[in-house]
Amino acid sequence: MQKGKVLSLEDRIPKIKEHRKRRANRRLIFLLTLFFLLIVCVVYIQSPLSQINKIEVYGNNLVSKNEITKVSSLKKGDNIWKVNKGQASKKIMELPEVKKAGVRLEFPNNIVIDIKEYSPIALIVSDKEFLPVLENGTILKNSTMLADAPLLINFKKGPFLDELAAQLKDIPSEILNAVSEIHYEPKETDKYHIYIFMNDGFEISATITTLSTKMIHYPSIVSQLDPKVKGVINLEVGSFFKAYDLEEEVKSEEEEER
Structure with missing residues (x-):
């Protein structure tokens, strides 16, 4: 009966080192990726891309676009991620001519207001x-x-x-x-x-x-x-x-x- 071959400590050390090196590389890649994403987020927040670039209004005939945007409290240049879409819709629906109003984000930084008026x-x-x-x-x-x-x-x-x-x-x-x-x-x-x-x-x-x-x-x-x-x-x-x-x-x- 042939006995199994037993690896000595000297033979096992290189494999252990290689395994630890791969783990360290993966951890480094993860940290570098996370750091890169954080930098991208900071740059995005500070750039014009995080601000409202344009406000479009659709479906309005009785009420002007200027009046709708004024009532909504949305302004060009505001931070797009601070927009409260529900609150803006509620304000617009306070206009007696407006039956329904919806506010949505259109990538990357435009706001679209959909209006349905009373006939x-x-x-x-x-x-x-x-x-x-x-x-x-x-x-x-x-x-x-x-x-x-x-x-x-x-x-x-x-x-x-x-x-x-x-x-x-x-x-x-x-x-x-x-x-x-x-x-x-x-x-x-x-x-x-x-x-x-x-x-x-x-x-x-x-x-x-x-x-x-x-x-x-x-x-x-x-x-x-x-x-x-x-x-x-x-x-x-x-x-x-x-x-x-x-x-x-x-x-x-x-x-x-x-």
């Missing part, structure tokens, strides 16, 4: 001006005209206008585009009462709080009526039609001729 939904008649009304009830100060937008008569800023705007938002566009004017005419029994004048000549008596659910049925109601006989469609509680009194119309025309 203009009607025009309010105020001091002989036509001012756009947003779907949240906000009245814009500029007099930009809207195509096929209903005119709001006798309305003022407040809960009734806010509720009306919320209701108009839920009415299908093909029906809303057929609305010519909406007059606020409160009653003792209904503070939300309105009269709606349609482009097809019909008049609607309704209440603001149930307007969207009632107006959905307008096309089917009109389809059952004689288009030559105009009148008032009452949608306050149920739904019924009352034709205009033709005799009274003829009489009033004769009085005007006299």
Whole structure:
């Protein structure tokens, strides 16, 4: 039986030294890499690359870029890693025209603000001006005209206008585009009462709080009526039609001729 070969201490020392040398080299490489990364971080923090270079705003039509950036408190040259994106978004959403706002970092040092605004939904008649009304009830100060937008008569800023705007938002566009004017005419029994004048000549008596659910049925109601006989469609509680009194119309025309 052949015995295994036993290494002497002199034979083992070179291998131990080589192993320790490799471990020392790996440790040195690790320390040098860490030191290099620290230097890179320090240089980056001190360089313009760590500062906001540009602020881009997308999705805004009603609010200017300058106003949005001013409200956000973000400024060119600020440290990009100190930007509180959530807080900036919250500040921007305090603008009455802004529905949603998102702030994100675009590599390497640009800030992008994504905006979603409330949609203009009607025009309010105020001091002989036509001012756009947003779907949240906000009245814009500029007099930009809207195509096929209903005119709001006798309305003022407040809960009734806010509720009306919320209701108009839920009415299908093909029906809303057929609305010519909406007059606020409160009653003792209904503070939300309105009269709606349609482009097809019909008049609607309704209440603001149930307007969207009632107006959905307008096309089917009109389809059952004689288009030559105009009148008032009452949608306050149920739904019924009352034709205009033709005799009274003829009489009033004769009085005007006299």
